[in-house]
Amino acid sequence: MIKEVLEKTDALEEKIQALLAEEEKTEEIKVLQEEKKKLLDSCKDLEPGDRVFLARHPRRPHVEDFVSALFTDFFEQKGDHLYDEDRSIYGGIARFHGRPVTVLGHRKGRTVEENLSCNFGMTCPEGYRKAKRIMEQAEKFDRPIITFVDTPGAYPGLEAEQHGQGEAIAKNLAFMSSLHVPVIAVVTGEGSSGGALGICVANKILMLENAIYSVLSPEGFATILWKDSSRAAEAAKVMKLTAKDLKEANVADEVVPESLGGAQDDPESLYKALDQVLEKTLAYYDGMSRHEIRKDRLSKFRNI
Amino acid sequence: MKSPIQSLVELVKDRDLRQKANKDTMSGAAPLKVPATFISCRKCGRRALHSRWEENYYICPHCGSYSPIGAYYRLKMLYDPGTFQELDQDMAVKDPLDFPEYREKAESQAKKTGLKEAVVSSKGKIGGIPVVVLVLDSRFFMGSMSQAVGEKVTRGIEVADKEQCPLIIFSASGGARMQEGIYSLMQMAKTSAAVELFSEHGGLFISYLTHPTTGGVTASFATLGDITLAEPGALIGFAGPRVIEQTINSKLPKGFQKSEYLESHGFVDKIVERKDMRETLIQLLKLHQKA
Numbered sequence: 001m002i003k004e005v006l007e008k009t010d011a012l013e014e015k016i017q018a019l020l021a022e023e024e025k026t027e028e029i030k031v032l033q034e035e036k037k038k039l040l041d042s043c044k045d046l047e048p049g050d051r052v053f054l055a056r057h058p059r060r061p062h063v064e065d066f067v068s069a070l071f072t073d074f075f076e077q078k079g080d081h082l083y084d085e086d087r088s089i090y091g092g093i094a095r096f097h098g099r100p101v102t103v104l105g106h107r108k109g110r111t112v113e114e115n116l117s118c119n120f121g122m123t124c125p126e127g128y129r130k131a132k133r134i135m136e137q138a139e140k141f142d143r144p145i146i147t148f149v150d151t152p153g154a155y156p157g158l159e160a161e162q163h164g165q166g167e168a169i170a171k172n173l174a175f176m177s178s179l180h181v182p183v184i185a186v187v188t189g190e191g192s193s194g195g196a197l198g199i200c201v202a203n204k205i206l207m208l209e210n211a212i213y214s215v216l217s218p219e220g221f222a223t224i225l226w227k228d229s230s231r232a233a234e235a236a237k238v239m240k241l242t243a244k245d246l247k248e249a250n251v252a253d254e255v256v257p258e259s260l261g262g263a264q265d266d267p268e269s270l271y272k273a274l275d276q277v278l279e280k281t282l283a284y285y286d287g288m289s290r291h292e293i294r295k296d297r298l299s300k301f302r303n304i
Numbered sequence: 305m306k307s308p309i310q311s312l313v314e315l316v317k318d319r320d321l322r323q324k325a326n327k328d329t330m331s332g333a334a335p336l337k338v339p340a341t342f343i344s345c346r347k348c349g350r351r352a353l354h355s356r357w358e359e360n361y362y363i364c365p366h367c368g369s370y371s372p373i374g375a376y377y378r379l380k381m382l383y384d385p386g387t388f389q390e391l392d393q394d395m396a397v398k399d400p401l402d403f404p405e406y407r408e409k410a411e412s413q414a415k416k417t418g419l420k421e422a423v424v425s426s427k428g429k430i431g432g433i434p435v436v437v438l439v440l441d442s443r444f445f446m447g448s449m450s451q452a453v454g455e456k457v458t459r460g461i462e463v464a465d466k467e468q469c470p471l472i473i474f475s476a477s478g479g480a481r482m483q484e485g486i487y488s489l490m491q492m493a494k495t496s497a498a499v500e501l502f503s504e505h506g507g508l509f510i511s512y513l514t515h516p517t518t519g520g521v522t523a524s525f526a527t528l529g530d531i532t533l534a535e536p537g538a539l540i541g542f543a544g545p546r547v548i549e550q551t552i553n554s555k556l557p558k559g560f561q562k563s564e565y566l567e568s569h570g571f572v573d574k575i576v577e578r579k580d581m582r583e584t585l586i587q588l589l590k591l592h593q594k595a
Contacts (some may be wrong), residue, residue: 051563051588155542156522156551161561164571166522166542170496174528176502177497193480194492194523194542201493215480215520216488224481239485240401247398301497302458304451 002050005043006057006171006261012036036211043251044132046210050235052218054210055190059264061271063090063105066188069271070278071096071103077134081162086127087118089199089251091134096146097279102138104131104199105148106117125168128198139179139192142290144282149187152217154195169198176201177298179292182200184281186274187211187243187252188219191255192220204281205251207243209258213251214241249302254281269279308539314386321322321388323381326495327418328374337347345369345382364587370537370578372515373488375424378474382437387428391436395422399450403483410445419444421452422477425460426471431586433593436464439474446478449520453481454491457525461498469510470589475526479544494523497530506590510585513540513563515573525570531588534563534572 016032044051054060067074068250071094078086090103108114108121123131131147138145154165176183176199185202191213207213216224216261221239246252256274259266285293338457344351348367356377357364361381362371381386397420405453422444427436438460440447458472464471482486498511511529515538521543534540549556559565567574576584 065388154542156547158548158552158556158560161541161543162569163550164527167527167571169523170525170527171526173493173496174500174503177493177500185503193489194520197489197492200522201497207484213486215485217483221482238401238403249486251490254590270430270563300505301490301493304487304494 002043002046003053003262005039009036009039012039020211022153031285032053040265043261047116047233048212048239048242049091049218049237049267050243051210051212051235052190054242054264056261058262060189061263061267062110062187063107063150066105066148066186066271066274067094067103069267070275071101074103077137078130080126080133082126083146084124084126086124086130088155089125091131093137093143096244096282099206100141101226102134102143102145103147104134104145106125106151106196106199108150108189119155121150121151122153123154123167123195123198124160127174127175128154131199132175135176135179137167138181143180144181144285145179145183145202146278147183147185147202149185149191149193149196149213150189150198150211151195152190153220154190154198164282169194172198173201177301178294179297180294182282182285182288182293183297184278186278187213190217191303192217196292201297201301203293203300204253205246205287206256206274206277206281207246207252208256208263208274209243210262211239212236213243213246214239224304311385312355316347316389316487317386318380321376321383322416324353324376324379325374325469328377336404337511340482346371347420353473362580370515370535372442372476374443375419375441375474377429378436379424379426381514382430382585383426383428384430384432386442389427391425391427391463393425394420394455395452400451400486400487400567401485403485406483409483410530413444416499417441417443418589420533421450421456422447423453423456425456425463427463430472430582433546433586433589434467434469435472436460436467436469437472437474439520442476444582445481447521448478448481449488449524450484451482451487451491454488454528457495458498461502461525465498465502465505465507468505470592471502472512473525473529474512474514475517475518475521476514477499477517477521477526479521488520490519495525499525503530508589510588512581514538516540518544526541527546532572533576533584534566535575536563536575536577538563540566540572 074094075116076092092109106121107118145296183202185200185205218235219229222231222235223229243255263270342351345364347369350366352365508532509529514536517540
């Protein structure tokens, strides 16, 4: 449903932009804007399948956008320093409201070349080991960690298996559970399977309103259970993968609102909302000892 | 030497385990009726007397391929007589998503296998050394990780931690329990965190990979052992072979993701034949005994 609505609103927006160039068309613009608003208003109650669509929207803000909007002084760290540089993980050191933090996330890329070089956000073992290396330093230098989760899943390729995909993810889960610095994960798009969890063992999990987080993509889920990937929308309904569902399940701690029709056309208001939630969440851990911070994370996962 | 009375006491103590193990023996190789006089191999199709299979630890006497064995049967092979104690045996399938037809399916699988969930937790002694042993059973929802499986595994690890004894986990799993969605995924974090704490406290964890160990189990506790052992010819990996073939659009090399392949690529310490399982574990347990 949202897909069709967005096609219409995109066309309207194009018209509006064209008219903006001309003078004395304000009346016409107003009419078009009204029409656009009406269309968006009609999709206030989104189906889970619509959220899946929005979570994967090609113009949705990605990790690089969040890093440049919310942080300053970013220094990128590359490579696992063992074997390879996996571009599907993007991360490094930055400042958040002046304080040094470690920030990292899945990178999907925007153009086709970028998509390919980032493997569409599907991380290989080298990427998980890179993430671990970056987080080890956060622990060493006592920096909070903020992760941005957005992946269709860990890469199911031949070399990925050969290089120990399972082991790499498992090591991250165990390691992240041992951290003594606060870890805040933000699920920004699609958080699918162990590939998402590999950087998501956090004290607090924030989800953007239209993000999804699930054991597998709805397509994969439908294939496994019903041997029919075309039943993905139906799968999305029973999987309880929306931010609201996960908040109810106590997996997500907070839902960050997006503007109607998705964050892709109004990222600024999302950045602002997310900035506030992040600041508040980090402040919550300021008074806590390192031991308490770890215990806080352990008890979150122990009780799921 | 053991006195006849002691042997009798052990027999009585193990009655439950023996009964369950007998029920178990070959039901992994369904659709066979147990006990059957003749059993045919699922791999090569040739038949052999059940007694010959049994003598051969349920490895095909003709082609040598490993047949899955039930959790209780494996435990009976492992423990010193009279020492087996089951843990959390009443913990059954939960249904956190209220998933359509899940309860019914769980009930029918429970009836068929005599299991309540895909893992059996236990403690006892092997070679006189107290241990906690958890065995995933592929007959129940392909040994997949559910909320109850994650909870049982975590509790088992916590028992080993509290009692300061070694932990042995036999993995066999198709991955996540789809019907439990995100709750299944979260068990990966929960169990890994428990292993990490156990490890920090100096506990020995022997991870024993059996056919098949895949998905969320591979990407959590199964690959976090201090020592990683595997049964010959077991499929071990994160993604399943079919998914990988679809991704790379070509056939996988022969032996890909088999125990031997993992051993040669640096992820398994040793491939251990079933007949040597107990002795190998005793060797390792003794090597880690504090003086």
